[in-house]
Amino acid sequence: xxxxxxxxxxxxxxxxxxxxxxxxxxxxxxxxxxxxxxxxxxxxxxxxxxxxxxxxxxxxxxxxxxxxxxxxxxxxxxxxxxxxxxxxxxxxxxxxxxxxxxxxxxxxxxxxxxxxxxxxxxxxxxxxxxxxxxxxxxxxxxxxxxxxxxxxxxxxxxxxxxxxxxxxxxxxxxxxxxxxxxxxxxxxxxxxxxxxxxxxxxxxxxxxxxxxxxxxxxxxxxxxxxxxxxxxxxxxxxxxxxxxxxxxxxxxxxxxxxxxxxxxxxxxxxxxxxxxxxxxxxxxxxxxxxxxxxxxxxxxxxxxxxxxxxxxxxxxxxxxxxxxxxxxxxxxxxxxxxxxxxxxxxxxxxxxxxxxxxxxxxxxxxxxxxxxxxxxxxxxxxxxxxxxxxxxxxxxxxxxxx
Numbered sequence: 528x529x530x531x532x533x534x535x536x537x538x539x540x541x542x543x544x545x546x547x548x549x550x551x552x553x554x555x556x557x558x559x560x561x562x563x564x565x566x567x568x569x570x571x572x573x574x575x576x577x578x579x580x581x582x583x584x585x586x587x588x589x590x591x592x593x594x595x596x597x598x599x600x601x602x603x604x605x606x607x608x609x610x611x612x613x614x615x616x617x618x619x620x621x622x623x624x625x626x627x628x629x630x631x632x633x634x635x636x637x638x639x640x641x642x643x644x645x646x647x648x649x650x651x652x653x654x655x656x657x658x659x660x661x662x663x664x665x666x667x668x669x670x671x672x673x674x675x676x677x678x679x680x681x682x683x684x685x686x687x688x689x690x691x692x693x694x695x696x697x698x699x700x701x702x703x704x705x706x707x708x709x710x711x712x713x714x715x716x717x718x719x720x721x722x723x724x725x726x727x728x729x730x731x732x733x734x735x736x737x738x739x740x741x742x743x744x745x746x747x748x749x750x751x752x753x754x755x756x757x758x759x760x761x762x763x764x765x766x767x768x769x770x771x772x773x774x775x776x777x778x779x780x781x782x783x784x785x786x787x788x789x790x791x792x793x794x795x796x797x798x799x800x801x802x803x804x805x806x807x808x809x810x811x812x813x814x815x816x817x818x819x820x821x822x823x824x825x826x827x828x829x830x831x832x833x834x835x836x837x838x839x840x841x842x843x844x845x846x847x848x849x850x851x852x853x854x855x856x857x858x859x860x861x862x863x864x865x866x867x868x869x870x871x872x873x874x875x876x877x878x879x880x881x882x883x884x885x886x887x888x889x890x891x892x893x894x895x896x897x898x899x900x901x902x903x904x905x906x907x908x909x910x911x912x913x914x915x916x917x918x919x920x921x922x923x924x925x926x927x928x929x
Contacts, residue, residue: 531561534597538590540801541794543722543749556744560716569594571719572655572709574606575633580640581767582829583751583760586795587719588644590748594717595649602713603641605634607656609709612702640770643833658712659705670704673737674730679703682726707731710743717744751795756785765861774834775914778842779926781826783859786818789825797828849899849916859916859924870895870907879919894920 528534535558544550560567571587591601610630638652662670679700680689688695703726710718710731718728725747732742750759753766760767768780784792793804807824810816823843830839862877874886874895887905889895895902898915909917911929918924 528561528564528566528598531558534561537593537597538746541586541590541748542746544725544745544747545722549725549745553744553746557717557746560744567594567599567716568602568714569599569717569719570602570604570653570709570713570715572604572606572609572706573637574610575630575637576610577762578633578636579762579769579771580637581760581762581769582796583753583767585644585770586748586751587721588641589796590719590746591650592644592646595646600651601645601649602651602653602715603645604709604713605637605652605654607631607634607654608659609655609702609705612698612705643770653713655705655709655712659708662708667701667704670708670734671700673733674704676700684723703727703730704734707734710735711738711740714740715743716741717746719746719748721750722747723750749791749795752788752791754780754784756788768829770833773914774830774838774842775845776926776928777830777833778826778839778846779914781829782819782822782846784822786822789818789822793825796832797825798832799828845914859926861928862917862925864909864911864927864929867908867910870897870902870909871905873909873917874919877917877925879917879923879925889919 535554538557539554542550542553544553569591571591573584588603591603595601607630610633642650679685685695685699706727707730709715710728711734715731718731720728725745728743728745728747732745735742752758753760753764754768755764755766758764758766768777772780781792790804790808793799793807797804799807807816807821811818811821823846826846827839827843830842834842860877862873864873868876870890871883871886874880874889875883880886880889886895890902890905890907893901893903895917897909897917909915909927912927915927916924917927
């Protein structure tokens with residue numbers, strides 16, 4: 528194992544609890560556990576609530592990878608049972624509940640994506656349905672007897688809903704108990720999660736003590752803001768980048784984030800060291816590096832992580848050719864083209880023209896371009912192609928996604 532302080536520097540990077548006391552406690556416990564000079568059991572749970580992983584999911588996954596590289600035992604825990612309940616953490620309303628069929632289908636999609644970050648040879652895959660589904664009603668009552676309603680209502684998400692008079696469903700209280708029991712079942716040393724998960728992780732610590740185990744160390748990380756730079760990244764908000772997005776799409780979406788979000792993205796998503804990130808920020812402050820060029824470095828890094836260096840370079844070359852040389856904006860709305868679509872229909876549906884006759888007239892005036900090439904035929908069919916750019920005139924642009 529590497530020296531303890533070297534591991535501490537790597538593993539504590541990005542950790543945020545929101546209060547200094549918790550940070551000091553967890554930091555001290557982690558150091559003590561590392562001094563045992565053995566592989567620690569580390570896990571993070573993921574509820575398969577959708578088929579695609581996005582960059583927000585990769586924040587804890589990258590920390591799991593760091594633990595792997597340091598020789599620790601890492602478990603990617605699939606919430607095959609908790610996914611049926613729906614995690615209320617950080618939500619101002621109840622999550623829709625899924626069916627077992629939904630969870631199973633989403634899990635199949637996930638397993639093709641997680642190894643873009645985690646080492647497949649060093650990753651344990653577990654399902655919490657293996658133990659949670661076997662608990663009796665009496666077992667659940669016994670777990671619940673260790674907590675009060677007041678403790679749960681103090682959670683920010685529940686507190687806001689309670690004060691507004693919005694419903695808080697009883698099954699939502701069970702979620703923290705189920706996640707806490709995951710820590711007991713895996714006999715984990717460390718659990719990783721987002722800052723909004725801290726309550727759930729602390730429930731795990733409490734239950735481990737109840738079951739005679741040493742309480743786990745909780746390591747939580749800030750929530751990644753989406754491409755809007757304001758709200759948490761999520762598919763429902765449309766402000767996400769999927770790790771399966773095509774290189775050109777990933778590059779282009781990254782270039783659309785506000786400048787103020789760059790530091791968070793560099794800290795949470797890249798392979799860069801703190802010194803490298805500080806150097807980029809200093810170069811921007813000193814005027815040696817334009818913010819746009821810094822963002823291009825970030826976009827190239829992210830595409831390289833998921834698609835390789837050659838794909839990253841190709842995506843950047845395409846961006847320069849399409850957006851910069853032709854003076855097209857980096858930020859533009861997206862429009863989905865799921866099947867071959869007549870160009871006239873696409874122009875009108877995307878709001879680039881008020882009518883089909885106007886769309887036809889614009890084509891006749893050579894005012895319509897797809898990826899910089901003039902569209903000359905009103906019968907042209909646009910094929911689904913992630914990252915293509917359709918523009919009408921000098922000021923109307925949409926990025927096409929499939």
